[in-house]
Amino acid sequence: MKKEELVEVITQRVLEKLNERISLLESSGFDIIFTSLRKELNKIAILPDNVIDASQYKEHEIVDALKKIGYEYKKPMGNKLHFFNKKTSISLYLIQKTLKITLMP
Amino acid sequence: MKKTQTKKVSIIKEDVSSANISPISYMVFIDISSYLFKGRGLLNSMFPTKPTESITKWFGKVKEDETYKENEEAFKAISSRFMGNPILKKLYSSIDKLKTVSTGETDQSERDKDIEKLLGKISLFIKNRLTKKERELIGKISTVVNSIGNNISSAIKSDLEAMAKAEEPAPTNPESTEEKPKTEVKVNERLKNKLRKKIKEIVRTNIINQHYKTEGVFKMKKQKDLVNEGRRIQETFLKKVNEGFFDKIKDVFRDSEDFTALIKQFAPLDREKVLKKPDGTVDVADNFWVDGTKEWMDADKKGLALAVNKILNKGILHIMNITGQPTLFKLERWPRICSEVKISKCDLVSFEGFSIQLEGGGKVEVTECDNLKSLKGLPSSLKDFSFGYGLFKNFEDFGDVKPARIVTLPGTTKMAVEALKASNNDVKAAEEALKKQTGITISLLVPKQ
Numbered sequence: 001m002k003k004e005e006l007v008e009v010i011t012q013r014v015l016e017k018l019n020e021r022i023s024l025l026e027s028s029g030f031d032i033i034f035t036s037l038r039k040e041l042n043k044i045a046i047l048p049d050n051v052i053d054a055s056q057y058k059e060h061e062i063v064d065a066l067k068k069i070g071y072e073y074k075k076p077m078g079n080k081l082h083f084f085n086k087k088t089s090i091s092l093y094l095i096q097k098t099l100k101i102t103l104m105p
Numbered sequence: 106m107k108k109t110q111t112k113k114v115s116i117i118k119e120d121v122s123s124a125n126i127s128p129i130s131y132m133v134f135i136d137i138s139s140y141l142f143k144g145r146g147l148l149n150s151m152f153p154t155k156p157t158e159s160i161t162k163w164f165g166k167v168k169e170d171e172t173y174k175e176n177e178e179a180f181k182a183i184s185s186r187f188m189g190n191p192i193l194k195k196l197y198s199s200i201d202k203l204k205t206v207s208t209g210e211t212d213q214s215e216r217d218k219d220i221e222k223l224l225g226k227i228s229l230f231i232k233n234r235l236t237k238k239e240r241e242l243i244g245k246i247s248t249v250v251n252s253i254g255n256n257i258s259s260a261i262k263s264d265l266e267a268m269a270k271a272e273e274p275a276p277t278n279p280e281s282t283e284e285k286p287k288t289e290v291k292v293n294e295r296l297k298n299k300l301r302k303k304i305k306e307i308v309r310t311n312i313i314n315q316h317y318k319t320e321g322v323f324k325m326k327k328q329k330d331l332v333n334e335g336r337r338i339q340e341t342f343l344k345k346v347n348e349g350f351f352d353k354i355k356d357v358f359r360d361s362e363d364f365t366a367l368i369k370q371f372a373p374l375d376r377e378k379v380l381k382k383p384d385g386t387v388d389v390a391d392n393f394w395v396d397g398t399k400e401w402m403d404a405d406k407k408g409l410a411l412a413v414n415k416i417l418n419k420g421i422l423h424i425m426n427i428t429g430q431p432t433l434f435k436l437e438r439w440p441r442i443c444s445e446v447k448i449s450k451c452d453l454v455s456f457e458g459f460s461i462q463l464e465g466g467g468k469v470e471v472t473e474c475d476n477l478k479s480l481k482g483l484p485s486s487l488k489d490f491s492f493g494y495g496l497f498k499n500f501e502d503f504g505d506v507k508p509a510r511i512v513t514l515p516g517t518t519k520m521a522v523e524a525l526k527a528s529n530n531d532v533k534a535a536e537e538a539l540k541k542q543t544g545i546t547i548s549l550l551v552p553k554q
Contacts, residue, residue, distance in 0.1 A: 038460075045460035048486055059182035060138075073186040076236040081186070096236070 030103055033069075033090070037101075040065035052101040054094075062094060062101070126247050128228030129254035132197075133164075134243045135231055137173070137250075138184035140164040147187065150197035152260060163256045172245045183239060187231070196227050204264045213269070220261065421445040422461070427452065431476065434458040449473050456482030463487060 030050045038044055043056040054062045063073065063081075071083035071092055080093040080102075093102045132148065139146030140161045148160050167173050173180060187193060200223050203216055235243070243250065422443045427433050431454040443461060445468045453474045459482045463469070466488030471477060480490065524542075528534035539547040 043458065043460075045458075046462050046484075048484075058178060060178070060185040063182060063185040067185070067189070073190070073234070075234050079236075081236075 033092070033103070036069045037065060040068055047100070050103050053099075054101055055099040057099065059094075059096065059099060062099060066092065066094070066101075126243055127251055127254050128224045129257050130243065130247065130250040131228040131231040131235075133250045133253045133257065134246070135183055135187040137164060137167050138177075138181045139188055141168065142181065142184075143188075146184070147190070147193055147197055148257070150194050151200050151257075152264075153198075153201060155260070163253045166252070167246075167249055170246060170249050172242070173249075176242060179239070179242060183235075187234070193227065193230065196223060196230070199223055200227075200261070204261060205268060217265070220265075421447060423447045423449075424451060425449045431455075432457045434460065434482070444468070445470070447472075453477055455479040459483055 034044070034046060034052055037052065037054075041054060041057055041062065045053045047053050057065075066083050067073075070085045070087055072086065074082040074084050074091075076082070077093070079097055080095050083092045083094060084090070085092075090103070094100075095102065136146035136148055140148075141164055144161055145157055146160075149155075149157060152160060200220060203220050203223070206216070232240070422445070424433065424446065425448070429452060431452050433451060433453055434456060444463065446461060446463070447470045449472045451474050453471070454476050455478060463484060463486070466486050467484075468489040468491070469483060469487060470491045483490070524535035524538045525532070528538060536547055
């Protein structure tokens with residue numbers, strides 16, 4: 001591949017990456033949360049009613065992954081742990097027993 | 106002066122050792138796994154000059170504790186939750202600042218009070234963020250945790266003593282000290298700091314928040330930042346090309362984390378190949394073929410799967426000729442959403458790891474997959490499952506999956522064979538019997554001659 005072609009390809013990819021980020025900023029749906037979390041934990045699965053099944057991982061691995069994608073631990077709520085993303089103002093719950101993640105209703 | 110200093114410190118220490126769970130113990134509790142596994146924790150913010158190894162040493166004895174051994178995973182989870190918490194970090198470093206700040210004589214007692222207050226504040230902050238079980242756990246491990254807490258309070262004490270020694274005034278003429286309003290200056294400085302803090306708070310809550318209340322402004326700012334970031338990456342890249350990119354490719358990767366991630370994600374991908382259908386034409390959105398007999402499938406499964414993830418959106422995914430992958434959905438990053446999955450001639454045993462979201466319930470069609478033993482792993486919302494040829498023997502193997510409709514050849518399943526026998530080869534009667542038995546509409550197809 002020539003230098004010029006490589007520059008063009010990489011530029012294109014940079015733009016794609018930027019668009020992805022912009023859409024992440026603009027939208028905050030469940031699908032996006034799932035996609036970004038899946039980059040960290042590739043075995044997670046979607047269950048009905050916007051539930052993410054992360055039971056294949058250990059609790060600390062899930063917490064680390066949530067932190068990586070911008071969710072900070074807030075407080076326990078019953079058997080759930082409340083995580084909050086400052087940028088998107090979205091709350092998630094991690095159910096400790098089942099290791100499932102739910103969006104705040 | 107020195108006496109009052111040690112008195113106050115001893116109060117902190119007493120507080121630590123007398124109560125069942127001392128305030129400092131909560132700080133120890135959340136940092137156990139951080140120091141045992143990561144070698145660094147929040148306490149580093151409180152003792153920035155102390156070598157991490159010596160802090161880690163305090164935690165060494167926890168390893169031998171039975172409660173810890175039994176609940177190692179729980180401790181890891183707790184540490185990872187609190188690790189890097191910005192509020193805690195700030196509170197910890199405030200203690201360090203209070204320890205080391207130079208104060209006048211009258212301020213020293215106040216400083217000790219402040220430290221105590223802060224320790225109480227931190228412990229309350231942590232306590233409120235622990236679950237019931239975790240509070241029970243700290244009770245069980247209190248002896249070890251309290252003894253580490255004693256180490257910490259001793260370290261705070263020695264820091265304060267060292268500071269007190271450094272501050273001890275040289276013997277001077279008492280008359281001359283009367284003339285200088287030393288303490289007043291210090292108090293003023295304290296007031297000034299308080300005022301600065303208040304002003305910052307007002308700016309943050311009133312002015313900045315007002316500015317960002319307009320959502321549009323916020324978005325524009327973010328987008329602008331991203332564009333600038335993109336430009337910066339491009340500029341770095343072009344610069345590097347001119348400097349001899351091909352020779353120094355590794356240096357380029359190291360320069361920007363973002364860029365490295367980008368290259369890692371996309372470098373192995375060859376779009377031309379990935380997008381091609383078996384007939385050579387290219388179809389982006391509606392259909393996608395993954396053919397294991399093609400060279401590129403084996404060459405880079407990860408790159409391919411990424412491409413699928415990116416390209417296919419609500420279309421049909423065809424998977425064929427993949428051998429040696431009994432749980433082929435364990436391949437990284439299959440597409441997120443598609444309406445239909447057609448699998449043929451694969452070594453598929455079960456749908457374990459299947460995390461593709463099927464649009465509107467979706468349809469899965471399996472043909473010539475002789476090893477398929479179970480439908481476990483398929484989404485329970487699946488509407489339509491068809492199974493052509495193969496040796497799928499038991500409908501009982503569905504697990505939680507109850508597709509609305511199943512299409513199968515009569516001779517391929519045990520239940521279907523039995524139902525047909527019972528109904529004297531009356532297909533409709535057999536279908537009805539099967540529906541009663543399983544609660545699923547099962548269409549029995551007549552095999553093509």
